[in-house]
Amino acid sequence: MTVWSFDSFKFCGFQNFELFFTDDSLSIGIKNTLLYAVLTCGLKVILAFLIAVFLTSKIITKNFLRSVVFFPNLVSTIAVGITFSALMHPSKGLINKALEFIHIPAVDWLGNTHLALFSVIGTDVWKGVGIATVIYIAGIQSIDKSYYEAASIDGATKWEQLRYITLPLVRPAMNSVIILSFIGGMRTFDLIWSMTGGGPGFATDVMASIIYKQYAAGYYGLSTAGNVIMFVLIAALAYPLQKFLLSREVR
């Protein structure tokens, strides 16, 4: 809340916070953070559920596939960032090569201001979908098999079983996935930093990257203000979200 170096400071009221909400290069961070958290969370919740249902069916290679899906979780985010920025290289990246092969014009994944954030979101989902899947798998496996037997005797189709048995009973696992990926998304920093550094311009700046940038530039007051805003945002969104999710669990 103050303009300060480490040994002297002067109080300046809420100026830093005002700057955060009015300056475009700073307020975009709040918007991007929310977009990032909501989208990564939503995509992980949906994709991981589908993958988990697939990987709990009777296919032979499921154990191998589970490990494969899970492994990116253990790789450092910086390494993932480096690799994906190479894969998304505008002229020679592998993704564009593949698109070219099916006659889709090359896309500048990380250089286009409208697209860059979504490219990073995609990478985040790639890295994080494994843990979400594993949580779902644990949830699905803990569902009592007799429900399915009863349902199939009553003539329920596979789809109906999925919709009316698996989906409601996997709620606790789903809630964990939602909360974890939402908070993770709000706090994200390393992936953004290693893939785009907040650029092009400020298009992919999130709260955490702004905090770091202001810190590195010596604007300690602004940096701390950002930190406080991030804290308030997480507290104001995550707590009610958790309360709401818990109240809807099937007991």
Add this chain to the structure above:
Amino acid sequence: MKMKKKKLYLLGDVLGLFFAAVIFIIPFLFMLVNSLKERRESNLLNLSLPEIFHWENYATVFSANNYQILTAFKNSILITACSVLLLVILGSMAGYVLQRRTDKAHRFINSLILTGLMVPAAILPTIWMMQNMHIYKTLFGMIMIEVALQIPFTIMLYRGFMNSIPEELEEAGYIDGCSKLKLFTTIIFPLLKPVSATVIILNAVTIFNDFTNPLYFLPGAKNVTVQLTLYKFMGQYSSSYNLLFADVIIIIIPMLILFIFFSKRIVSGMVAGAVKG
């Protein structure tokens, strides 16, 4: 009917393997192949096998910046090992006490710890505090930070697991005249082994892969950690992908080894941690 179902599952297998290969395996293959190429060849960023296998890329990476990566590995391993050790000791004790006592004060501490799971670290106040304590830019300070950040999660895992340990064991020990400390070290702690394994692996992975916190709290060339060297490399070798990917591979390998040996443990641990959170 049976045959048809079998065929359907086989089709699922094939499709699953195909998508897993395209989406999850190719990126890793891409790193590996390109780390073995000559500079110009790897800058084409394609998936073809290298013409000649350039294993010396790895040697180059190791000797880069005056063998900085060795220092980095030493630092990272030191930080990880010390933090994990402290976490196991402190976490198990705290989890034990917090699960067994249910009065108001302990419930308050409990909710405080749960809050710790969510909030982001306050960076500048922490740096200011560390400077005043003269532990800023030291490995010791970094270890303290990692312990502080991971302890809520660790305590939560231990506390959850304590639920399944019957109180009668302690009562029996108490009647036989066991002191409180001995009760914990000889009876409770050995029973916590499965969750300790989880705690060790999960925290080791998180702390070893941590980039953000060393970036803030551990600047300086002699204090580099593995993730920081990788980040530095990114700037330094942005035009020689072969070296960059060699570095990436070197950094992934410890995790890969860990995963091959402990994959079951890691997965079940992740689930336990996540679901109880």
